[in-house]
Amino acid sequence: MVFAPSDLEHPIVQAPLAGGPSTPALAGAVCEAGGLGFLGAGYKTVDAVAEDIAALRALTGRPFGVNVFAPPAPVADAAAVERYAAALGDDAGAPRHDDDGWEAKLDLLAHERVPVISFTFGCPTDVMVDGLRSKGCAVWVTVTTPAEARRAAAVGADALVVQGVEAGGHRGSFDDEAPGEIGLLALLQLVRAAVDRPLVATGGIVTGAGVAAVLAAGASAAALGTAFMLTPEAATSAAHRAALQDDRATALTRAFTGRLARGIANRFLREHPDAPHAYPDVHYVTAPIRAAARERGDAEAINLWAGQAHELATAEPAGDLVRRLSAEAEAALREAAARLPGSTSPPA
């Protein structure tokens, strides 16, 4: 039997946060508190991922997860990427198309018998799922529509990470151009009707009441990303931390990476509403611009990934956050049940 979300002491998953905030310290603190910590393998070399896993295992003996990016489709319009790079000026990097070391990373994770491997940006084949499970790895697949959920269930995914449009960072859609910007609560109802799999809900959840809501909607656990970004264990940049605490609106954008993602609507995001659909090519084009902006503390040119409820995030230690969210979720469920007409009847 592989690890299941219902095995958690607290129904709290720390979302992978690839591209900066993800650290072994964060994942370790979440695991030790009774939640499920995640490492983000995206954008890292295989060796760096192996080091992260070793560092995490030195901090905890509990189950944890690693998230991988499924390989991107070929870029349809390379000329559009060149035009975008030219428009960004001399600071832009060269476009590059790669698969983020997908096969080597999967080999590593299987070899390491990582308890939970989650997929983003695409669906593994049933052969892949069977192979990973034979090593003791649970396979979770991120879905954003009922159709993606049906496909993930068909390949035998052990659980589905159901991502609402509220989520910060990249949308996990299999096809970046497919329609379906579905709110989390609507999506949970649709996915539950479509498939019979354990669900982990994610997107805009920052409070115990938010956790309670997705459990009431039938999820086995809630995955929170933005909520963990202000914890001391996260490697979130200072400029990003400051931005998360303001009540600025977020928007979906392809300006930074060529793939739809939600961030705080800063100057760079607003100035490039028509960035090409070309991932990860655009990621490499904007990488030097973003690095320079981070260097000078200019939050207006950094990808400030954030979910829609980011201003409710708190700066407490990650383990405290896990325990507090779980306790508040339980209280919220009991209070809501007590307000209903049948609440005088004995509990089932």
Added chain:
Amino acid sequence: MVFAPSDLEHPIVQAPLAGGPSTPALAGAVCEAGGLGFLGAGYKTVDAVAEDIAALRALTGRPFGVNVFAPPAPVADAAAVERYAAALGDDAGAPRHDDDGWEAKLDLLAHERVPVISFTFGCPTDVMVDGLRSKGCAVWVTVTTPAEARRAAAVGADALVVQGVEAGGHRGSFDDEAPGEIGLLALLQLVRAAVDRPLVATGGIVTGAGVAAVLAAGASAAALGTAFMLTPEAATSAAHRAALQDDRATALTRAFTGRLARGIANRFLREHPDAPHAYPDVHYVTAPIRAAARERGDAEAINLWAGQAHELATAEPAGDLVRRLSAEAEAALREAAARLPGSTSPPA
């Protein structure tokens, strides 16, 4: 004391459904079952609203609500409306700008001492709120952002209808061009942190688990629109009923009315992505086109308002739906609470 959402036997509100589906029979069945039925006053003459109220009062002695549209802002670009009308051809109607009989309708509702008056598209003044409450009317205001929630609380609204981006039909935003397409669950968390008022959650809720989720998130009740559109009591057109049962994607559009609304992405919606921001002017421009399409049963040119989980709607009688949703919500809350770590402790 005016009526409060917590006074309901079942925490279920039937959303007003202006523009067709709303009937006294639907509102009456919901009220008699222990939910809160609503009439939509929008698009109707004052006399027609008075007739609806009389018809509803003949069906139920229980509290009910009537929804009114706040007056629209002047249209910024009349030439854009003329161009849109010209592009639609000879079947288009003449643009017209009016306030939907706002003052006369409010006078009627106050005179009739309607138990709940809800506002959409804008916020009443504090003088208006006080005046209506002095007649025994509770004032509810539809909000789509934390800033709107703060304004509604400041004028003394008795409850806020918190509308997520998942909702079918018009977004209730005070300003149609303001950003903030916020998912319901994120919005509930943000609004609760911003104001201390009873909340009625709406947007994409079609199942008992969905109702349970918003109660767990702190709402006093759930308002469902699409979920009631297949009931025999609703005056939903045959073409619209058929479309709701397909799993077609929805989208936000200004194509039909000049104000952002969510409908099933049919041909007319897709063909007019850049319809002007001009409400209700565009409503009058497209009205004859939509009427003709309804006449010939052409679902591709009708405004097929639908929330994001529309394919889960059922065709049962409205009273049965209210009772079933409430019972399922309660079961969902109890099941979720039982799965949590503290569930062995006695209920609070």
